[in-house]
Amino acid sequence: MNTAPTSAEPRWLTDEEQRVWRFYMHASTLLEDHLDRQLQRDAGMPHIYYGLLVQLAEAPGRRLRMTELAMNAKITRSRLSHAIARLEKNGWVRREDCPSDKRGQFAVLTDAGHEVLSRTAPGHVSAVRQALFERLSPEQQKSLGEIMEIVAEGLQPNEAGADLPWLR
Amino acid sequence: MNTAPTSAEPRWLTDEEQRVWRFYMHASTLLEDHLDRQLQRDAGMPHIYYGLLVQLAEAPGRRLRMTELAMNAKITRSRLSHAIARLEKNGWVRREDCPSDKRGQFAVLTDAGHEVLSRTAPGHVSAVRQALFERLSPEQQKSLGEIMEIVAEGLQPNEAGADLPWLR
DNA sequence: GAGCTCTCCTTGAAAGTTAAACAAACGAGG
DNA sequence: CCTCGTTTGTTTAACTTTCAAGGAGAGCTC
Numbered sequence: 001m002n003t004a005p006t007s008a009e010p011r012w013l014t015d016e017e018q019r020v021w022r023f024y025m026h027a028s029t030l031l032e033d034h035l036d037r038q039l040q041r042d043a044g045m046p047h048i049y050y051g052l053l054v055q056l057a058e059a060p061g062r063r064l065r066m067t068e069l070a071m072n073a074k075i076t077r078s079r080l081s082h083a084i085a086r087l088e089k090n091g092w093v094r095r096e097d098c099p100s101d102k103r104g105q106f107a108v109l110t111d112a113g114h115e116v117l118s119r120t121a122p123g124h125v126s127a128v129r130q131a132l133f134e135r136l137s138p139e140q141q142k143s144l145g146e147i148m149e150i151v152a153e154g155l156q157p158n159e160a161g162a163d164l165p166w167l168r
Numbered sequence: 169m170n171t172a173p174t175s176a177e178p179r180w181l182t183d184e185e186q187r188v189w190r191f192y193m194h195a196s197t198l199l200e201d202h203l204d205r206q207l208q209r210d211a212g213m214p215h216i217y218y219g220l221l222v223q224l225a226e227a228p229g230r231r232l233r234m235t236e237l238a239m240n241a242k243i244t245r246s247r248l249s250h251a252i253a254r255l256e257k258n259g260w261v262r263r264e265d266c267p268s269d270k271r272g273q274f275a276v277l278t279d280a281g282h283e284v285l286s287r288t289a290p291g292h293v294s295a296v297r298q299a300l301f302e303r304l305s306p307e308q309q310k311s312l313g314e315i316m317e318i319v320a321e322g323l324q325p326n327e328a329g330a331d332l333p334w335l336r
Numbered sequence: 337g338a339g340c341t342c343t344c345c346t347t348g349a350a351a352g353t354t355a356a357a358c359a360a361a362c363g364a365g366g
Numbered sequence: 367c368c369t370c371g372t373t374t375g376t377t378t379a380a381c382t383t384t385c386a387a388g389g390a391g392a393g394c395t396c
Contacts, residue, residue, distance in 0.1 A: 012293060017301055020313035024300075025219075027320035028196045029242045034323050040354090046382080051193075066345060074197050079383060081346055086382085103344040103391050125180060132192075133185055135318050143311045145188035150303050152195035155202050208384095214352080234375060247353060249376055254352085271361045271374040 031131055038127045043120040044090075048073065049083055050124065053092060053117050056109035063108040065098065092116055199299055206295045211288040213258075216241065217251055218292065221260060221285050224277035231276040233266065260284055 013021060036047045043050060055072050056062055064072070070080040084107050087093040092113030098104030109117075133141060181189060204215045211218055223240050224230055232240070238248040252275050255261040260281030266272030277285075301309060 011297070017309065020309055021296060023313050023316035023320055026242065027316040030320055030323040074194065077345060105345065128189060129179070131323060132319060135322050136315060140311065140315050141185065141188055143308065144315050145191050147304060147308050147312050148191035148195040151300060152191060152198055154303050155198040155299060245375060273375065
């Protein structure tokens with residue numbers, strides 16, 4: 001039971017589209033849960049916090065301005081403030097004032113933070129590998145990359161009138 | 169049955185795999201945020217709550233046992249308890265005792281709940297369409313479906329020794 | 337340099353999620 | 367019956383995220 005794309009009618013998804021959508025929702029939910037659980041267990045933090053540490057580790061001087069980090073991680077500055085506060089409490093990140101702009105703050109990865117990363121990264125990589133790459137053919141991996149690139153691009157905040165989740 | 173992730177050398181991701189993984193994380197984050205925002209604005213609830221109503225609407229008698237609903241939605245029973253409590257407060261769902269099992273509860277979609285769904289479904293479908301299907305070729309859609317099916321299957325709790333997120 | 341606006345980031349409260357513990361009911365043996 | 371282990375669903379507290387508001391510095395204009 002599904003309607004053909006007639007005019008002015010609320011165009012539903014075709015059966016096949018619905019199938020794809022359900023598989024997508026299903027898989028992305030399971031995958032995120034799986035990785036969250038894995039990292040909570042092995043590293044003592046949720047996936048997104050881990051991602052913040054990774055960003056910092058890769059940044060020059062192991063530091064980033066708050067806004068830049070928020071943009072990279074695709075989260076609001078508010079959320080980042082709370083997150084960094086928690087990571088600071090864990091001793092994995094420290095804040096530093098920006099000399100050139102007194103409003104600014106750097107989030108800096110500490111040695112302890114770096115240590116946690118290098119200790120837990122292999123397990124995390126392995127989890128990603130097992131859940132995703134080991135199950136897909138090279139063609140499928142390539143295809144997935146292309147597809148997700150398109151989707152991401154379409155949701156970027158540079159579109160006219162688009163919303164700016166992480167800058168509001 | 170462990171697939172021997174133990175004491176494996178930290179095999180990193182190739183550059184290409186890393187590219188794919190980043191696009192995936194990036195896109196799935198943006199998409200989920202986008203839909204959450206859309207539904208919060210138009211329907212007054214987060215994406216997952218909307219999904220619960222959809223499940224109920226499709227179920228025979230517009231009702232499901234709590235555990236079954238939790239499994240369908242891939243969430244824990246605990247989370248479902250909280251969610252249904254909220255939806256009940258909104259008047260969109262009501263609880264009913266199960267006659268055959270006194271421990272059991274049904275979540276039942278109310279008329280108000282059904283009304284919210286039919287009012288907001290077109291906008292949601294349109295958002296999904298715009299963000300995903302309109303941007304992908306038929307081949308890409310097909311490919312995405314196959315890929316996500318594989319990934320989902322790999323994370324299902326029927327694997328020996330796998331974790332059972334929604335049953336723990 | 338006074339006034340205005342914008343940007344950077346934080347804060348506190350409300351909403352949502354998680355993990356662990358729990359009571360009640362089932363049900364398979366004994 | 368009765369005990370043991372399981373299933374069902376809820377609850378509590380800790381934690382994370384969101385939302386709305388705000389302080390404080392930067393920057394611009396007159």
